[in-house]
Amino acid sequence: xxxxxxxxLSGKADxxxxxxxxxxxLDVAPGDWTCLLGASGVGKSTVLRLIAGLETGAVFSxxxxxxxxVAIENRIAYMAQSDLLFPWATALDNVTLGARxxxxxxxxxxxxALINRVGxxxxxxxxxxxxxxxERQRIxxxxxxxxxxxxxxxxxxxxxxxxRTRAEMQELAAELLAxxxxxxxxxxxxxxxxxxxxxxxxxxxxxxxxxxxxxxxIRDFDDPETLQAQGRLHRRLLGRA
Amino acid sequence: MKGWxxxxxxxxxxxxxxxxxxxxxxLPHFILPSPMRVATAMWKSRAIIAEHxxxxxxxxxxxxxxxxxxxxxxxxxxxxxxxxxxxxxxxxVFSQAVPVFALAPILTLWLGYGLWSKVAMAVLIIxxxxxxxxxxxxxxxPQGFLDQARIMGASSVSTMLRIRIPAALxxxxxxxxxxxxxxxxxxxxxxxxxASQGLGYLMLLANGRAKIDLMFAALxxxxxxxxxxxxxxxxxxxxxxQDA
Numbered sequence: 001x002x003x004x005x006x007x008x009l010s011g012k013a014d015x016x017x018x019x020x021x022x023x024x025x026l027d028v029a030p031g032d033w034t035c036l037l038g039a040s041g042v043g044k045s046t047v048l049r050l051i052a053g054l055e056t057g058a059v060f061s062x063x064x065x066x067x068x069x070v071a072i073e074n075r076i077a078y079m080a081q082s083d084l085l086f087p088w089a090t091a092l093d094n095v096t097l098g099a100r101x102x103x104x105x106x107x108x109x110x111x112x113a114l115i116n117r118v119g120x121x122x123x124x125x126x127x128x129x130x131x132x133x134x135e136r137q138r139i140x141x142x143x144x145x146x147x148x149x150x151x152x153x154x155x156x157x158x159x160x161x162x163x164r165t166r167a168e169m170q171e172l173a174a175e176l177l178a179x180x181x182x183x184x185x186x187x188x189x190x191x192x193x194x195x196x197x198x199x200x201x202x203x204x205x206x207x208x209x210x211x212x213x214x215x216x217x218i219r220d221f222d223d224p225e226t227l228q229a230q231g232r233l234h235r236r237l238l239g240r241a
Numbered sequence: 242m243k244g245w246x247x248x249x250x251x252x253x254x255x256x257x258x259x260x261x262x263x264x265x266x267x268l269p270h271f272i273l274p275s276p277m278r279v280a281t282a283m284w285k286s287r288a289i290i291a292e293h294x295x296x297x298x299x300x301x302x303x304x305x306x307x308x309x310x311x312x313x314x315x316x317x318x319x320x321x322x323x324x325x326x327x328x329x330x331x332x333x334v335f336s337q338a339v340p341v342f343a344l345a346p347i348l349t350l351w352l353g354y355g356l357w358s359k360v361a362m363a364v365l366i367i368x369x370x371x372x373x374x375x376x377x378x379x380x381x382x383p384q385g386f387l388d389q390a391r392i393m394g395a396s397s398v399s400t401m402l403r404i405r406i407p408a409a410l411x412x413x414x415x416x417x418x419x420x421x422x423x424x425x426x427x428x429x430x431x432x433x434x435x436a437s438q439g440l441g442y443l444m445l446l447a448n449g450r451a452k453i454d455l456m457f458a459a460l461x462x463x464x465x466x467x468x469x470x471x472x473x474x475x476x477x478x479x480x481x482x483q484d485a
Contacts (some may be wrong), residue, residue: 036306078392084385
């Protein structure tokens with residue numbers, strides 16, 4: 001993996017005659033976790049999908065560029081709220097999916113090592129239907145790591161998990177994705193306060209950068225300053241800042 | 242084991258009702274033969290029934306193989322190419338408006354009295370359900386899978402082979418289940434219109450010679466064949482459901 005670049009997105013997006021956002025500028029800092037916090041429907045997933053080069057249903061005009069000037073395409077790995085594991089393939093085959101899709105020979109030893117790192121080496125030969133929601137998301141994380149890309153786009157990957165599994169997954173992801181440029185889209189102020197080197201709050205009024213707690217991420221969920229930051233983020237979401 | 246016991250019970254019940262109707266109505270044996278008469282006819286004519294069954298079975302199996310293959314190939318082609326969809330889909334729908342049974346005499350005229358006119362009937366009758374079910378499945382791949390494939394740099398060929406087709410297998414399974422039911426109907430109608438072999442032909446022959454017990458025997462063999470075929474395809478299709 002070469003050193004991770006930053007990404008900047010600036011511009012406006014319209015859905016039909018309605019403006020989704022305009023005059024928006026998002027800086028995703030190199031090698032850090034940037035959290036994009038917002039309520040549903042505010043366009044935060046659209047921002048992530050635009051960076052990923054996916055269909056959005058919106059018309060975007062503006063620029064998306066990496067800080068090193070190289071194209072973003074093929075340097076991205078992506079995790080969504082749904083694990084997107086193929087039900088017909090084993091956990092191991094899901095982890096090696098990228099290589100098989102590109103017609104390359106999958107490196108099964110490396111895949112097993114990653115499955116081991118997410119703590120599921122006993123489950124490598126199981127189908128997703130035999131795994132719990134948290135286990136499936138761990139396999140999805142292993143698949144993301146298997147791609148070994150410098151830019152990681154996370155679209156609410158932990159929001160469907162129960163509180164305990166979510167906290168564990170946040171810690172695991174912070175550990176395993178360290179050093180990469182991560183954009184985490186979330187609707188959860190607690191998650192943003194815990195995970196972000198930088199936190200942006202997206203509302204219908206636009207994008208604002210919020211203060212981050214002084215401790216480096218990943219922060220303890222009971223750290224007083226993290227909790228205060230969480231409260232402030234909540235107020236911003238509600239428009240009561 | 243329990244399944245077999247239930248099948249046995251159902252068969253016994255069916256035969257009992259049949260016998261009761263024979264007793265209650267007092268219909269002569271050349272209108273409604275008793276189960277015993279039909280069983281006797283089945284045993285006496287077992288060689289000839291087996292011979293004709295084999296013919297019908299080959300027609301049905303070859304028809305399913307060709308029809309399923311053509312249907313799958315068409316569905317994939319339509320899923321790949323929007324221009325093919327624009328041109329071919331109206332033709333497909335229109336072709337469904339033509340009653341396939343009405344084509345039987347034409348197929349016999351073109352392909353003769355042998356095996357191939359019946360195979361063609363079976364193919365025509367199952368082609369649309371297979372195409373339609375598989376095509377729908379191919380067009381309903383979850384968007385997230387396609388997003389993931391795109392980000393991973395998959396070509397459209399590998400997306401088709403490794404994602405869209407596996408994800409559409411349960412839909413293909415529903416199409417094949419229908420095919421297993423329709424294909425024997427197609428083959429038998431083909432045999433009624435013009436044939437020198439097959440269970441449909443044997444039924445007409447027996448009818449013409451007032452051997453109604455033999456006609457019933459052929460009908461029962463045909464029904465058993467169709468049920469077995471459906472069961473096998475159903476098992477296969479359920480396996481495809483599990484895998485997808």
